[in-house]
Amino acid sequence: MPDQFSFEILTKDNHARAGVFYTPHGDISTPVFAPVGTQATVKAMTPAELEIIGATLILANTYHLYLRPGDDLIAELGGLHQFMHWNGPILTDSGGFQVYSLNDIRKINDQGVVFKSHIDGSAHLLTPEKSIAIQENLGADIIMTLDECASPFDRQYNEIAMTRTHDWAERCLSAKNRSDQALFGIVQGGIFPDLRTKSAEFIASLNFPGYAIGGLSVGESKEEMNLMIETVNQVLPKNKPRYLMGVGAPIDIINAVLRGVDIFDCVLPTRLARHNAALTWQERLNLANAKYSRDGKPIEPGCTCYTCQNFSRAYIRHLVMAKEMLAATLLSIHNVHSLIHLMGEIRQAIIEHRIRDFAIKQFGLEI
Amino acid sequence: MPDQFSFEILTKDNHARAGVFYTPHGDISTPVFAPVGTQATVKAMTPAELEIIGATLILANTYHLYLRPGDDLIAELGGLHQFMHWNGPILTDSGGFQVYSLNDIRKINDQGVVFKSHIDGSAHLLTPEKSIAIQENLGADIIMTLDECASPFDRQYNEIAMTRTHDWAERCLSAKNRSDQALFGIVQGGIFPDLRTKSAEFIASLNFPGYAIGGLSVGESKEEMNLMIETVNQVLPKNKPRYLMGVGAPIDIINAVLRGVDIFDCVLPTRLARHNAALTWQERLNLANAKYSRDGKPIEPGCTCYTCQNFSRAYIRHLVMAKEMLAATLLSIHNVHSLIHLMGEIRQAIIEHRIRDFAIKQFGLEI
Numbered sequence: 263m264p265d266q267f268s269f270e271i272l273t274k275d276n277h278a279r280a281g282v283f284y285t286p287h288g289d290i291s292t293p294v295f296a297p298v299g300t301q302a303t304v305k306a307m308t309p310a311e312l313e314i315i316g317a318t319l320i321l322a323n324t325y326h327l328y329l330r331p332g333d334d335l336i337a338e339l340g341g342l343h344q345f346m347h348w349n350g351p352i353l354t355d356s357g358g359f360q361v362y363s364l365n366d367i368r369k370i371n372d373q374g375v376v377f378k379s380h381i382d383g384s385a386h387l388l389t390p391e392k393s394i395a396i397q398e399n400l401g402a403d404i405i406m407t408l409d410e411c412a413s414p415f416d417r418q419y420n421e422i423a424m425t426r427t428h429d430w431a432e433r434c435l436s437a438k439n440r441s442d443q444a445l446f447g448i449v450q451g452g453i454f455p456d457l458r459t460k461s462a463e464f465i466a467s468l469n470f471p472g473y474a475i476g477g478l479s480v481g482e483s484k485e486e487m488n489l490m491i492e493t494v495n496q497v498l499p500k501n502k503p504r505y506l507m508g509v510g511a512p513i514d515i516i517n518a519v520l521r522g523v524d525i526f527d528c529v530l531p532t533r534l535a536r537h538n539a540a541l542t543w544q545e546r547l548n549l550a551n552a553k554y555s556r557d558g559k560p561i562e563p564g565c566t567c568y569t570c571q572n573f574s575r576a577y578i579r580h581l582v583m584a585k586e587m588l589a590a591t592l593l594s595i596h597n598v599h600s601l602i603h604l605m606g607e608i609r610q611a612i613i614e615h616r617i618r619d620f621a622i623k624q625f626g627l628e629i
Numbered sequence: 630m631p632d633q634f635s636f637e638i639l640t641k642d643n644h645a646r647a648g649v650f651y652t653p654h655g656d657i658s659t660p661v662f663a664p665v666g667t668q669a670t671v672k673a674m675t676p677a678e679l680e681i682i683g684a685t686l687i688l689a690n691t692y693h694l695y696l697r698p699g700d701d702l703i704a705e706l707g708g709l710h711q712f713m714h715w716n717g718p719i720l721t722d723s724g725g726f727q728v729y730s731l732n733d734i735r736k737i738n739d740q741g742v743v744f745k746s747h748i749d750g751s752a753h754l755l756t757p758e759k760s761i762a763i764q765e766n767l768g769a770d771i772i773m774t775l776d777e778c779a780s781p782f783d784r785q786y787n788e789i790a791m792t793r794t795h796d797w798a799e800r801c802l803s804a805k806n807r808s809d810q811a812l813f814g815i816v817q818g819g820i821f822p823d824l825r826t827k828s829a830e831f832i833a834s835l836n837f838p839g840y841a842i843g844g845l846s847v848g849e850s851k852e853e854m855n856l857m858i859e860t861v862n863q864v865l866p867k868n869k870p871r872y873l874m875g876v877g878a879p880i881d882i883i884n885a886v887l888r889g890v891d892i893f894d895c896v897l898p899t900r901l902a903r904h905n906a907a908l909t910w911q912e913r914l915n916l917a918n919a920k921y922s923r924d925g926k927p928i929e930p931g932c933t934c935y936t937c938q939n940f941s942r943a944y945i946r947h948l949v950m951a952k953e954m955l956a957a958t959l960l961s962i963h964n965v966h967s968l969i970h971l972m973g974e975i976r977q978a979i980i981e982h983r984i985r986d987f988a989i990k991q992f993g994l995e996i
Binding site for chain 1: 668669670672673674675676677678693697698702705706707712713714922923925935939940941943944946947948950951953954955957958959
């Protein structure tokens, strides 16, 4: 039996890797896409529906769960797996990203971040030690170091934020007590290749069981994103999983896989669903559009998901127009299925050494 | 093989009956509770979830589907079963009740009812012939005659409404073309035993394959409701199913079963779910209540539904407080399961000739 948190690469196809990451709650076949269950629920879906789709890894947000219902409460009730009834692997983020993105009033210094709750305005201090303590209460299989996500374009500030991120990474490592959780380090450095290299070198030196690339998909160009991924992955150890945080558009996923990324997460499929949009690898359909009102076809002909096997575009449009909750559920099922199916096809293509052909044929990439 | 729309009574226990009603989309074991899918969806639930619970008969609302997406569109897409992906039996109402309850501006005379759409204010005329035409487009297994639901307390008006209901029942029968739908007649008469008797006699004389008791559970007392059911069921033919419209509280169901009712429908379980309430046979739990915040027990210990098997009250309360859609889904699953499980237990008790004991033991009825 492989060691817990070991990463086994089955096949490499150029820079793309097909592997398995071993966790206490099951093996994660990579490349993998993790649906996001911000508040301990992947919105509008039951765990049973996620299981049928073939989801393995689920992400939950430390910021939200710390504020409500509270990590102590979740620990008391047996931890996040039992609380949300997800028996597969779970990843929690550090809480940092939401502190930066959901709060106007905050103060950041080397100690940590002071923020006010978006729920009741109460003040809280998030430090590296606090983030680890919360994540240990939640009990996910993969937990993340607290980092600072700076705007990617400000070089001077990115140097400060990077240094702070490195300092916090060491403090997170020291604060960690549980042996049944893998703590991943996070590389920052904005859009600056030299900073990214420096950050990857430092974080890699701390010998984490996995590495994340943070601070991307936040306004930079596709070329910048791809270059940063390439830069970082040249430095990161080859035998550890690499996680590109917050990325979920099919074209971004394939580009990152081609550059050696193994793990992805994004709210995209479920958020689009709640805005009436169906996701395919190539396009997005707005199901509120009148042109679908008498369309008896499934969202995506040939798709094997529960939604496409049983319901027409016309029916889903009706649910959208009638503001029925089932619209979000059926669209979420399709959208999450679409991405998880994509990961399966990507993995198979890597194993068969045809990932470049796959990328060219399915996405028209010029590589 | 039994005739389509024949009703076979397997066991009688006092006035209670355990039977089977045969329809083109499957056999309905009675007594049965039909969850309501107003807009061609049982709110917050997938057909797969309803199937797991053991739902057989589903109700959909003619008024809503006529206005949106339109019965012609549903017919074009293969009918309601295919449209909403419910392959079991479906019942549609006549549209009358919603015209009366959802519209301020309406005019009723012997021809029909003029009403304005609650969606766009457009004017429509609903006649007995129109109601049948819409219901034939929808294609449910059981369809209903257009009736007039008057306030139950006004004797003079109930005489007028009853006479009109009788006239419309005959017109519905004449208008009907499809042979694969069972048209049920509806008895009216408010809270007046002599009117109820007269109405039951007239409607029974038209020889419908099933009979509904309308205009109850609209403000009258439990004693009045029970007396009306007894009065009507003394007249209705014994070998046809009897449907008490719009009733779904467990105590009302058991009282009606004891008086010979076979079919029920109600929005109660799914509406309560969307208002954070869990239904048991005896009580209602408000899951927003702070006392459940750390309660690791399922909603109803011992319950075999997906919700109770896998989720705690604390988790559901968290979903409620966080305004997550999954709260409504999990509560709907439990509530609909609770009523369908009740019907199964009632049926078994009738078959074993212990329905009185069941009613006394489970509901404390003094009979």
